[in-house]
Amino acid sequence: MSTQTAVQPGMIDISGSTRPSLAKLVQVEIRKMADTRAGLWLLISIAVITVLVNTLFLIFSNDDLPFLAFLQFSAMPQGMLLPVLAILLVTQEWGQRTGLVTFALVPHRGRVLLAKFVAALIFIVAAFLVAVVIAAVLTPIAGADDPWEDVTGPYMLRIVLALVLGGVWGFAFGVALLNSAFAIVAYFAVPTVVSIITGIWTSMQDKLLWFDLTTSSAMLFDPDGISGKEWAQIGTSSLIWIVLPIVIGWMRVQKAEIK
Amino acid sequence: MCSASDSGTVERMIQVENLSKKYAGFTAVDDISFTALPGRVTGFLGPNGAGKSTTMRMMVGLTRPDAGRVLIGGHDYLDIPNPGRHVGVLLDASAQHAGRTGREVLALSAATMGLPKSRVDELLALVSLTDSEAGRRVKNYSLGMRQRLGIANALMGDPQVLILDEPANGLDPAGIRWMRGLLKGYADRGGTVLLSSHLLHEVQMIADDLVMIGRGTIVAQGTPAELMQNSGTYFRAVEQEKLLAALADEGIVANPVADGHRAEAESVRIGAVAAKQGITLIELRGADGGLEDLFLELTAETQRESYTDQTAGAQA
Numbered sequence: 001m002s003t004q005t006a007v008q009p010g011m012i013d014i015s016g017s018t019r020p021s022l023a024k025l026v027q028v029e030i031r032k033m034a035d036t037r038a039g040l041w042l043l044i045s046i047a048v049i050t051v052l053v054n055t056l057f058l059i060f061s062n063d064d065l066p067f068l069a070f071l072q073f074s075a076m077p078q079g080m081l082l083p084v085l086a087i088l089l090v091t092q093e094w095g096q097r098t099g100l101v102t103f104a105l106v107p108h109r110g111r112v113l114l115a116k117f118v119a120a121l122i123f124i125v126a127a128f129l130v131a132v133v134i135a136a137v138l139t140p141i142a143g144a145d146d147p148w149e150d151v152t153g154p155y156m157l158r159i160v161l162a163l164v165l166g167g168v169w170g171f172a173f174g175v176a177l178l179n180s181a182f183a184i185v186a187y188f189a190v191p192t193v194v195s196i197i198t199g200i201w202t203s204m205q206d207k208l209l210w211f212d213l214t215t216s217s218a219m220l221f222d223p224d225g226i227s228g229k230e231w232a233q234i235g236t237s238s239l240i241w242i243v244l245p246i247v248i249g250w251m252r253v254q255k256a257e258i259k
Numbered sequence: 260m261c262s263a264s265d266s267g268t269v270e271r272m273i274q275v276e277n278l279s280k281k282y283a284g285f286t287a288v289d290d291i292s293f294t295a296l297p298g299r300v301t302g303f304l305g306p307n308g309a310g311k312s313t314t315m316r317m318m319v320g321l322t323r324p325d326a327g328r329v330l331i332g333g334h335d336y337l338d339i340p341n342p343g344r345h346v347g348v349l350l351d352a353s354a355q356h357a358g359r360t361g362r363e364v365l366a367l368s369a370a371t372m373g374l375p376k377s378r379v380d381e382l383l384a385l386v387s388l389t390d391s392e393a394g395r396r397v398k399n400y401s402l403g404m405r406q407r408l409g410i411a412n413a414l415m416g417d418p419q420v421l422i423l424d425e426p427a428n429g430l431d432p433a434g435i436r437w438m439r440g441l442l443k444g445y446a447d448r449g450g451t452v453l454l455s456s457h458l459l460h461e462v463q464m465i466a467d468d469l470v471m472i473g474r475g476t477i478v479a480q481g482t483p484a485e486l487m488q489n490s491g492t493y494f495r496a497v498e499q500e501k502l503l504a505a506l507a508d509e510g511i512v513a514n515p516v517a518d519g520h521r522a523e524a525e526s527v528r529i530g531a532v533a534a535k536q537g538i539t540l541i542e543l544r545g546a547d548g549g550l551e552d553l554f555l556e557l558t559a560e561t562q563r564e565s566y567t568d569q570t571a572g573a574q575a
Binding site: 008009011012014017018019020024025027028031032035037038039092096097098099100101102103104105106107108138255257258259 | 371
């Protein structure tokens with residue numbers, strides 16, 4: 001209170017003012033994803049579709065499925081929906097113009113983007129854990145001869161990495177385009193076009209793999225492990241499709257006028 | 260440090276200094292400077308597109324100025340660690356996620372600022388949003404309800420300064436009266452309010468000080484009374500012709516307005532002349548709508564060309 005009286009007229013005492021912590025901002029961003037009907041349904045559908053896909057495979061597959069098979073079934077719908085979630089996490093501030101409030105409360109915009117990035121990672125890891133639980137429950141029911149074949153730490157990490165790359169790719173397009181529709185369309189159209197080119201232009205296929213993130217990140221699902229060259233290809237294609245758009249988007253958000 | 264306050268410097272809570280913003284081909288805000296004082300409601304008045312919103316966005320770091328700066332309580336807004344606790348901002352009541360409930364909108368702000376949940380209920384009560392209204396999604400809100408929600412959001416952090424863009428827009432007369440009471444009370448407790456409006460009568464009801472902006476420049480500032488002074492005195496007398504003649508002798512020019520006349524003089528001078536001549540005054544007051552004339556005049560150039568032509572024709 002004594003500091004209050006010491007303040008000069010026309011001055012605001014900010015000595016007791018502390019920045020919202022990154023952890024707090026991440027919490028808020030996670031909450032923003034779940035507190036609207038659209039966001040909540042996206043989260044619910046990721047969970048429900050993951051369960052559904054696994055159950056359908058369990059019922060209709062002729063083979064006795066191992067743990068990893070279930071995990072790979074989960075990766076299909078999650079690989080499509082998690083990037084959409086990451087996109088919406090960013091673009092809702094522009095589409096719904098909530099950025100006016102968000103960036104007035106946290107004027108250092110990079111901190112908001114960082115919080116959104118961390119929130120996206122948390123959602124991705126949580127989705128993976130859901131997939132692991134489902135697979136763990138269904139594997140004994142399926143009754144494969146060697147249900148835990150190839151289940152190793154490194155391989156599990158590679159699957160997480162594949163999911164993260166996909167989600168972060170969505171995030172990157174979201175930041176670069178700042179528009180839900182553009183970003184979602186771009187996220188699905190660009191890899192398709194790149195893959196088609198890689199598929200058709202067979203003479204260049206080896207070289208094009210350095211640019212094709214879809215194909216190179218799919219190699220992460222190979223239980224036999226991947227070579228140094230393949231890692232490098234994942235690296236270069238991530239640089240082009242993830243790092244570059246994030247840098248562009250970051251600068252764009254810093255400069256942009258929030259209206 | 261002490262000498263500065265001893266020397267009687269005016270306490271400026273918001274200080275806008277030579278602020279400019281250019282967009283491709285046009286200057287939205289052109290080298291403007293003005294202040295807002297604590298304990299007072301400052302009205303930021305100007306027609307649509309005059310640069311009010313751009314100025315307010317620049318105050319809170321949402322738009323980067325090309326030149327100049329804004330100090331709020333002596334600080335650049337970007338240097339305030341937790342700005343919501345010191346400066347309450349409402350820039351567009353409609354800029355809310357349509358799918359969130361009103362309560363959730365406030366809860367997000369409270370969480371960001373590090374305030375307890377109970378603060379949300381306090382603010383909802385303050386702006387008279389009921390529990391069931393707070394539980395509705397914002398897309399089902401009327402503009403008036405959105406404004407109340409926006410005001411609640413701005414007041415959430417118990418700030419010393421309020422920056423509100425068109426807060427009365429969409430409020431009914433009772434709502435405007437409510438807001439006037441709320442903002443007056445806030446200013447009486449020492450708070451600083453800057454609110455924009457494109458409607459003169461709205462701002463006249465609420466503001467202690469006025470800053471008028473037109474085409475990106477400040478065209479007038481002062482208290483309504485000060486600005487009215489320049490707009491003259493309206494008078495009507497039983498012996499109107501005799502009074503006009505007596506005024507003319509004093510060198511006071513009067514022009515016919517409605518049933519009476521308007522003169523560029525203080526009312527006390529006209530009253531004195533009338534008393535000396537034994538003239539019976541029927542009306543003597545600050546020119547009615549003088550501020551409105553001033554507002555239209557000062558901002559006329561920002562209107563469409565054809566409008567200016569029409570008024571010029573009417574005056575001729």
